Amino acid sequence: MTTADSPRRAEGWTAAVRQRLGLGRLLPLGGPADGSWIAERAAAAVLRDASSGSGAVLGVLRIDSADADAPPGPAPVPGPPGALPHGPLRIEAGFSATAGRPLTATADTLREALLSAAARRLGLAVDEVDLRVTDLLEEEPGPAAVPPVDLHAAEPEGAAGKAAAGVPGVVALTRVLGSPVQTGSGHVRVELATAGEHRALDVAREVRGAVAAAVEGGPTVSVLVTAVVEEK
Template identity: 40%
Template structure:
């Protein structure tokens, strides 16, 4: 389909890579491949990864519980493939196993990424432990304006309230949509398309929120909290039974590196 190919080309040009599922289908969360790779590369320690790709480990068994971001992979197990430059201490197989273990542990504990396999090909032996690299960009690009459902004032107001609630979530560094400058906590107003609300008031609503996360936070946990915050703005915690159905999807477009990794 032309629209699908265009979406794929745009995301490739922006360097986000694939949009990978976080957690399970019910979590309604995704992360940009570039952001995930940056975190995983930092977990590799002195080893150096290159040509990293993350994709499905097999056919998806469940469809997403909420409408996914455009071109996002369906929930399911993932496989990482990469070339590896490693310091052979004490042996190459032991070093590769250590890196693989670190990647799988980081995917689970650091991201909530359902990574079940890491296929590593040793392409270089290092003479000494390599200094850790920053890996990945500190933030994704973001738009300007309010976003929301169309140009109606009601949509802009809803997007603004959702944005403020999401920015108050612990671990959310800023709104970070795919296009334009990122929005910090101190910036005035939400960024364009960082919060997209579809559906008319009183009907079924869907929200897509794009965020960048602070270093050290587990991506899945922060995405879950952001989903809850966005949902409560539109559904209301006290009258959820009477409110129309609201679904929320969260896309993590960037994870900021630790300060030590930026030097």
């Protein structure tokens, strides 16, 4: 039976699955025409890495729409189910630091590091960074440990998969939310992991172009980045 709130229930179910898989929100990369998204988990890992050396230790970090109540604009490229619409984003994070330096100065350094990494390493359009002090440290923090990344890598198959896998900066196609290549009526969605030395948005743009050229009929293409892999 179909009810009026079925779409809402489906979206809630999709969000619950993403949370269980640890992906978090699916955040827009670039603008509406870029047709690309990145998992909050992948973005947060890059931001945590960028915070090293700021004098702060990041705690809980959350990335969401800057204006959650704003109606979504037109979407020229369909995104993954439950993905946030393209628009400005907001980072909220708690951090710990020593009192040997003014906390406002540490917060400013941390904020700049997060904004720079969001733009230069990922391609996230972040308008706001809301920081709060959660604890005082007795000693200066050392380098943060980088947890291993479980890619859920998949072998590239078909014209779309092989075209995407051949783009510089693509570490692997992934199958976190299903098949690495999802096809529908006139649309292809590719799920992948990118290399940390490449800006995620730039890789996604190249993948979209390569897949559109490789698949007959010139479909629209969207990309979901599920992981960013840093060099060890």
